[in-house]
Amino acid sequence: MISRVMAVDLRAHVGRRVRVAGWVHRRRELKSVTFLVVRDRTGVAQVVTSGSGMPEETVIEVCGDVVASTQAPGGSEITSPEITVLSAPTAAPPFDLYRPALSATLPTILDNAAVALRHPRLRAQFEIAAASVAGFRSTLDSLGFTETHTPKIVASATESGANVFGIDYFGQRAYLAQSPQFYKQAMVGVFERVYEVGPVFRAEPHDTARHLAQYTSLDAELGFISSHFDVMAVLRSAVAGMLAAAAARTQALATLEVTVPQVPSEIPWIHFADAQRLLGVEDEPDLAPEHERRLSAWALAEHGSEFLFVTGYPMVKRPFYTHPDPARPAYSNSFDLLFRGLELVTGGQRLHTHSAYLEALAARGLPAEAYASYLDVFKYGMPPHGGFALGLERWTSRLLGVANIRQTTLFPRDLHRLNP
Amino acid sequence: MISRVMAVDLRAHVGRRVRVAGWVHRRRELKSVTFLVVRDRTGVAQVVTSGSGMPEETVIEVCGDVVASTQAPGGSEITSPEITVLSAPTAAPPFDLYRPALSATLPTILDNAAVALRHPRLRAQFEIAAASVAGFRSTLDSLGFTETHTPKIVASATESGANVFGIDYFGQRAYLAQSPQFYKQAMVGVFERVYEVGPVFRAEPHDTARHLAQYTSLDAELGFISSHFDVMAVLRSAVAGMLAAAAARTQALATLEVTVPQVPSEIPWIHFADAQRLLGVEDEPDLAPEHERRLSAWALAEHGSEFLFVTGYPMVKRPFYTHPDPARPAYSNSFDLLFRGLELVTGGQRLHTHSAYLEALAARGLPAEAYASYLDVFKYGMPPHGGFALGLERWTSRLLGVANIRQTTLFPRDLHRLNP
Numbered sequence: 001m002i003s004r005v006m007a008v009d010l011r012a013h014v015g016r017r018v019r020v021a022g023w024v025h026r027r028r029e030l031k032s033v034t035f036l037v038v039r040d041r042t043g044v045a046q047v048v049t050s051g052s053g054m055p056e057e058t059v060i061e062v063c064g065d066v067v068a069s070t071q072a073p074g075g076s077e078i079t080s081p082e083i084t085v086l087s088a089p090t091a092a093p094p095f096d097l098y099r100p101a102l103s104a105t106l107p108t109i110l111d112n113a114a115v116a117l118r119h120p121r122l123r124a125q126f127e128i129a130a131a132s133v134a135g136f137r138s139t140l141d142s143l144g145f146t147e148t149h150t151p152k153i154v155a156s157a158t159e160s161g162a163n164v165f166g167i168d169y170f171g172q173r174a175y176l177a178q179s180p181q182f183y184k185q186a187m188v189g190v191f192e193r194v195y196e197v198g199p200v201f202r203a204e205p206h207d208t209a210r211h212l213a214q215y216t217s218l219d220a221e222l223g224f225i226s227s228h229f230d231v232m233a234v235l236r237s238a239v240a241g242m243l244a245a246a247a248a249r250t251q252a253l254a255t256l257e258v259t260v261p262q263v264p265s266e267i268p269w270i271h272f273a274d275a276q277r278l279l280g281v282e283d284e285p286d287l288a289p290e291h292e293r294r295l296s297a298w299a300l301a302e303h304g305s306e307f308l309f310v311t312g313y314p315m316v317k318r319p320f321y322t323h324p325d326p327a328r329p330a331y332s333n334s335f336d337l338l339f340r341g342l343e344l345v346t347g348g349q350r351l352h353t354h355s356a357y358l359e360a361l362a363a364r365g366l367p368a369e370a371y372a373s374y375l376d377v378f379k380y381g382m383p384p385h386g387g388f389a390l391g392l393e394r395w396t397s398r399l400l401g402v403a404n405i406r407q408t409t410l411f412p413r414d415l416h417r418l419n420p
Numbered sequence: 421m422i423s424r425v426m427a428v429d430l431r432a433h434v435g436r437r438v439r440v441a442g443w444v445h446r447r448r449e450l451k452s453v454t455f456l457v458v459r460d461r462t463g464v465a466q467v468v469t470s471g472s473g474m475p476e477e478t479v480i481e482v483c484g485d486v487v488a489s490t491q492a493p494g495g496s497e498i499t500s501p502e503i504t505v506l507s508a509p510t511a512a513p514p515f516d517l518y519r520p521a522l523s524a525t526l527p528t529i530l531d532n533a534a535v536a537l538r539h540p541r542l543r544a545q546f547e548i549a550a551a552s553v554a555g556f557r558s559t560l561d562s563l564g565f566t567e568t569h570t571p572k573i574v575a576s577a578t579e580s581g582a583n584v585f586g587i588d589y590f591g592q593r594a595y596l597a598q599s600p601q602f603y604k605q606a607m608v609g610v611f612e613r614v615y616e617v618g619p620v621f622r623a624e625p626h627d628t629a630r631h632l633a634q635y636t637s638l639d640a641e642l643g644f645i646s647s648h649f650d651v652m653a654v655l656r657s658a659v660a661g662m663l664a665a666a667a668a669r670t671q672a673l674a675t676l677e678v679t680v681p682q683v684p685s686e687i688p689w690i691h692f693a694d695a696q697r698l699l700g701v702e703d704e705p706d707l708a709p710e711h712e713r714r715l716s717a718w719a720l721a722e723h724g725s726e727f728l729f730v731t732g733y734p735m736v737k738r739p740f741y742t743h744p745d746p747a748r749p750a751y752s753n754s755f756d757l758l759f760r761g762l763e764l765v766t767g768g769q770r771l772h773t774h775s776a777y778l779e780a781l782a783a784r785g786l787p788a789e790a791y792a793s794y795l796d797v798f799k800y801g802m803p804p805h806g807g808f809a810l811g812l813e814r815w816t817s818r819l820l821g822v823a824n825i826r827q828t829t830l831f832p833r834d835l836h837r838l839n840p
Contacts, residue, residue, distance in 0.1 A: 021803070041566075041610075041612040057800045058801055059802065061644075087773060087804070088773075088801065089800050091800065112796075114607075114796065114797040115796075115797060117607070117609075118800075123610050126611075127566060127611075134561065137554070137557075141554065144461065146461075146546065146547060146550050148830060149619070149812065150831060151833055152619050153585075155839050167585055167586070168587075169585065170623065172838060176587070183831065190538050190543050190546075191543065191546075192460065193461070199569070214571060224424065224441050353508075376532075376534065377534040377535060379509060379511040380511065380513055380538075381443055381444075381477035381478055381507050383441070383507055410568060410570060411603065413571055413573055418592060419793050420793040420796070
């Protein structure tokens, strides 16, 4: 059998007989001729045939001659086809996949995700997501990081008491991990530099466009740092690697009509206190969404950067494991990375001595016993370290300008959705 | 500050002043001189100093002169050191990390995993695991696969009714996914070729050396196949990529005293019925462990291969979504990959038409309603497809000759273990 040619490569085979395979994306039956547009994972190929075509989403294999055609998509089409039906649909999708945009409500799209995702625009979003993750990994691999796989079933809800899913673990009470935070810190003691790409779980009672019950967290942690600025430098590299990998997906980006932004060789940063001064705000321990938008606008105007680090958030707004700024202990050695007006990544330096943890927990009235298994590792010598976490679905939605994070999740889980 | 040199690169810096950082792996105090062996993520560096050293696992930074030394590990050592303590331990580990092998019981090692994993041999195992996964991904990326991230919280226990963890999902009953099987099949309709590396969960009541409640599954699925032999060809490439990436970790392999096996350009295969004939077994629907060992021995003797495919397992022993052999419908288009006497991977061709699924469920007395959300996608045209799943911890344990799968899991979860 002739080996299969992908739709995107068809033009290079003009004058030859080839085999293509895919789904009937669209059929157009004219008086004397029928056009079948065949969709595969790379694009579409037009087949010129006679007689009636098959319904949309029929899976077919076509052997035929490739001829140049200025009218066909991609500049070539297939004539004299022999068509084999590999699989016939038994129902029509609840929307037309061949239209430029999927015309259906979000619940309809999500209820029918498995078929909705066949739309080239939706497929392209997840190609960009996959490329971004590949860029994240290859960048960190090149920087000496080791990938880890840590437990998603944990004995105690350590990150915060609320928003945790309970699970019956062989008769014991257990929880779904809200983050790999403690494991990645512990693994700094082994590999010095670690990352993990995996699911995290939040029993999130908020029904908003940016909350999910499960999302994909890109976590990194590194030891032997001087301060959070070393973590920010690694994050800058990771983001640059993610953007470069996404930018290489030219076809997906063209489908989405999106251009990947540039990241400066050094992302500008502003201290939280200076940011408040700039904004004319006082005595607030956090930034409001409007403040983040204004700071992003400032970074773009002042530094020509769509990215901005805000550093030194007040300790009161950061988790107990956050390292304070030695010079100004009310502020922390932490940061947020803003992108186009929104927070994209959170990170910082962590405490690294056993006594510092005991003090931090006591100061917040948290019981050290509940954290015993976590604290143990700090008895055995841990270097100064820090890290960051980035939500993949959030990344993709902001990069591609998608409003609702559910649209950048293959099969989202939220307060109301457990299917498909 | 001088930039940091890793222990493995020290020899290349003879004659220069450098900075190294890491943990005191061992101190040896002689009459007139003290040797500190400093461990970092790449190896160890010997520091020659005077006075008393610090306790093992102290985190230190050392600036000093690199001099050639035939007695020192790696052929060089650091003299005239200025040592800074970055972090002092408050307790001694419950075992000596500097001994060639960790001398402690498995429960002690697992209870103290965060510090036990610092042992160079244990660290090396997980470097091989990480390299294997990177090789898996890069191979499949090069073959046009797309990486997916699918839900781990699902509405029904679809793979099998038993061995599933229940979860309270906002007041609804839900389950932890036992595999991404149905999602990866559905995504063949979108990307044609997909893979996922992620946690899967089994409420495994067996307390054995090869069962875990959570493990890392390397899943792949591809469309437009002719039979399971197309899946086996992709699996062979994936295994070759994993082995090549592992083989490139020369230092970790040297630490472990392990050689990576060769995979033949085509892995030999034998049909289940022929395997039984060869073994002198009759009318058993499955292979016993002893049979797998004998078949592996046969493949090594006959074909010089440590890998062997057994194809065509009886339909009665395979899941309902398995595609039968069109020529002999009591046998399936499925396979196991045996490696060194043990099953390493399971895979096969799946059913791809809606009617075939309805028939298969009916024949097994399974209710179609429970599978409604899964079955829907087969209404809309799915190509012939198949795939496989490989457990990372099992892969690493067999590749490295580790007896218990818990030793190739950073923080294992089983019937009795939910900590650390």
